[in-house]
Structure formats: structure tokens, C-alpha cells
Ligand code: NAD
């Protein structure tokens with residue numbers, strides 16, 4: 001991995017959960033960061049602490065419209081990531097992935113910037129290959145309620161590789177598996193934020209289905225490290241590359257772990273499983289290991305601790321505001 005400083009870096013979706021951590025780390029490495037966001041699911045509070053920094057700039061902009069800026073690197077993260085949010089306005093979700101990719105690829109082509117796409121394990125759908133390797137083409141429903149996200153992201157990958165083949169663009173594609181940590185949106189419906197918030201409020205934890213479906217949870221610091229290594233990986237390495245923590249847990253195990261760590265008397269309640277909910281998911285990270293020298297260091301228990309502390313502070317601050 002090259003170690004460069006002083007680059008002009010564009011982060012789309014930079015005011016979101018992953019984007020805000022990425023902006024922070026890029027600035028700490030000495031880069032100038034332009035954070036572009038339409039605040040659909042992200043918010044200014046996530047980057048408030050960076051506002052006074054001369055290396056940081058925030059621009060309200062929707063990536064479905066063209067953007068004219070001069071940059072050396074583009075991290076394309078703009079897209080709602082939680083099922084509740086991406087299903088709220090599915091047409092806009094597909095537009096964000098597809099038109100957003102076209103606009104950001106067009107920008108990269110004009111200014112000859114290297115561009116990284118935040119793709120997703122959802123490109124594998126409900127996988128028949130386990131753990132998932134990058135050469136698996138996936139098992140995706142093209143017309144279901146998750147399709148706006150899954151197919152949008154698949155089409156974005158297609159665009160990235162066509163721009164690479166047709167216009168020799170310098171691309172990097174990361175397939176990100178479930179990631180969690182501080183600054184997740186408390187109401188975004190994702191399982192880690194839901195369970196932690198429910199346990200802290202002493203509410204029952206809502207398990208969809210029987211809780212036997214699995215996910216692999218990566219802490220945000222590990223993930224951001226992987227993204228940055230990928231961006232500066234050797235010339236000619238495009239990915240796609242899986243980034244995630246291979247530790248696989250059933251959703252029931254996650255719920256029990258959260259209750260154990262938060263304490264209190266919360267119980268499990270079972271609700272219907274949403275359609276097309278993948279039954280299992282675990283990344284094979286041998287490519288990331290070989291090409292980027294990357295593997296995650298933070299276990300689920302280690303990562304849940306600061307996540308629980310974050311939501312605890314957030315809920316207490318909200319309670320204080322109300323009184
Ligand atoms: P997030 O919802 O917190 O962040 C997405 C950001 O993109 C938000 O700040 C939102 O306001 C912004 N955005 C949405 N539409 C936009 C548009 N049209 N123009 C400009 N900005 C727009 O989600 P996140 O978890 O930080 O995810 C970031 C990226 O990583 C997404 O592309 C997501 O698909 C991908 N990803 C995340 C995970 C995960 O587990 N967190 C897993 C796989 C892939």
C-alpha cells in the first residue's frame with residue numbers, strides 16, 4: 001500500500017455513518033477532504049467536529065446530479081444503506097446508485113481521479129455459496145423489495161468495470177459486509193442499532209423470523225482501514241474485494257450478546273421475517289488478506305462496547321433535551 005498525504009479527496013455520502021469515520025481518518029492522514037452529502041440519511045452532527053478544520057469542506061449536493069470539482073481520489077459512498085431507509089423511496093435508491101455512479105465516474109474520467117465504489121455483500125443476494133467469494137455471481141431477486149438496493153449496487157459495479165474497460169479508469173470496488181459502530185442512525189432499523197437501542201431502553205428485542213439467519217459484523221474502524229488500503233492498493237488491482245469480519249453469528253446470538261453486555265431484563269420477541277431476507281452471510285476475505293494485507297482486528301464484543309456507550313450517550317442527551 002502506498003502512503004500518500006496531501007491529496008484532494010472527495011467522499012460522497014461523507015456525512016453518513018461510514019463516510020464520517022472515513023473523512024476523519026483521511027484528514028488525520030493529512031488529506032484535504034470534500035464531503036458531499038444530500039443529508040438523506042446522514043446529518044451534519046456526524047461531521048460537526050470536523051467543521052472548523054481547514055482541511056475539511058462540506059457541500060450539500062445530490063449525486064444524481066453532475067458535480068464539477070477538482071480532486072485526486074473519489075470514495076463513492078452516497079446511498080442509504082439500511083433496508084428501512086432504502087425501501088422508503090426505492091426509485092430514488094436506484095437512481096442514487098446508478099445515476100450517482102455515472103456522475104461520479106464521469107467526474108473521475110474528466111479529472112483523471114482514482115475512484116472507489118462502496119458496493120455491498122447484497123450483490124450476493126441470498127447466497128448459495130458459503131462463505132461468499134468474489135467470484136460468486138450471486139442469487140438476487142430482481143423484482144423484490146430489496147432489489148432497488150441490490151440491483152442498483154450491481155448495476156453500479158457493472159458501470160465501474162465498463163468505465164475501466166472502455167475508458168481505462170482507475171477503479172477499486174469494495175464489497176462491504178454488515179458494519180456497525182458509533183454514529184449509526186438510532187432509528188435506521190439495522191439490527192445492531194435496533195438491538196442496542198431496545199436493550200438500553202429496557203424494551204424487548206425484535207427478532208425477525210426465528211433468529212437463525214446469520215450475519216458477520218465488522219466494526220467501523222476495521223472497515224475504514226480496509227477501504228483506505230484498497231484505495232491505495234497496487235496499480236491494476238480493481239477488486240471486487242470483500243471487506244467484512246468473517247466471525248458469523250445468528251441474529252439470536254447477537255440479541256443474547258447485546259442483552260448480556262447492556263444488562264437489564266429485556267426479552268426476545270419474534271416478528272415476521274421480511275421477504276428476501278438472506279438466510280446466511282459470511283465473507284471469504286482471502287483476497288483482501290493477500291492484496292491489501294487486511295483482516296479485521298476487532299471482535300464483536302470489543303466493537304459492541306463503544307457502540308453501546310455511543311447509543312447510551314445519545315439516548316441520555318435526548319432525554320435531557322426533553323426534560
Ligand atoms: P448511511 O445511510 O449512514 O450513509 C449514506 C450517506 O449517503 C448518508 O449521509 C446519506 O445522506 C448520503 N446520501 C444518500 N443518497 C444520496 C444522494 N443521492 N446524494 C448525496 N448523498 C446521498 O449508510 P452507511 O452505512 O454509512 O453506508 C455508506 C455506504 O456503504 C453506502 O453506499 C452503503 O451502501 C455501503 N455499505 C454499507 C454497509 C454497512 O453495513 N454499513 C454494508 C454494505 C455497503
Ligand code: UDP
Nearest residue numbers: 083189190191192194206207208213251277
Ligand atoms: N433484524 C432483526 N431485528 C431487527 C432488525 C433486523 O431480526 O430489529 C434481522 C433482519 O431481518 C436481518 C438481520 O437482522 O436478518 C440483519 O438486518 P439488517 O437490516 O441490519 O441488515 P441486512 O439484512 O441488510 O444484512
